[in-house]
Amino acid sequence: MMAGFQPQKTERDGFLPIRTNGFDRGFISVVILILVHLLWMRFLEGVLPLWVATVLCLALAVFIIRKG
Template identity: 65%
Template sequence: MDHPPIVDLDAEDEEAKAIKPERRGFLPIHTNAFDRGFIGVVCFIAIHLFWMRFLEQSLSLYIATVLSVALAVLIVSRG
């Protein structure tokens, strides 16, 4: 009786990890895409609250929106 060959599924996972290095960003914590998106939204809200309290009288809120979106894109893509 011939037995089918034994397949080691863990070996394939180890090879995939060896090929693809772990992504390192500038955030000091380990994050996935959802975490980085959430951090981007929190920064968006914080910048707008700061802007409305201190700078809205002299500078438009649209500037804060542009800065917030640019920061969120940077965090999600490279964080």
């Protein structure tokens, strides 16, 4: 091991009820994106286009990855 090298703590506590790292938060965001898109296509696609769901999910994903 190199002198003076200290590994960074990658897991952290956020608003999610579990300790997560960046990959965990990204995976949770993708699962939510898929779920929201499936529900959107079933119930709301006749009223609002699918790109609205994409924009909302991407904004939610950024929030989860940064703060989760």
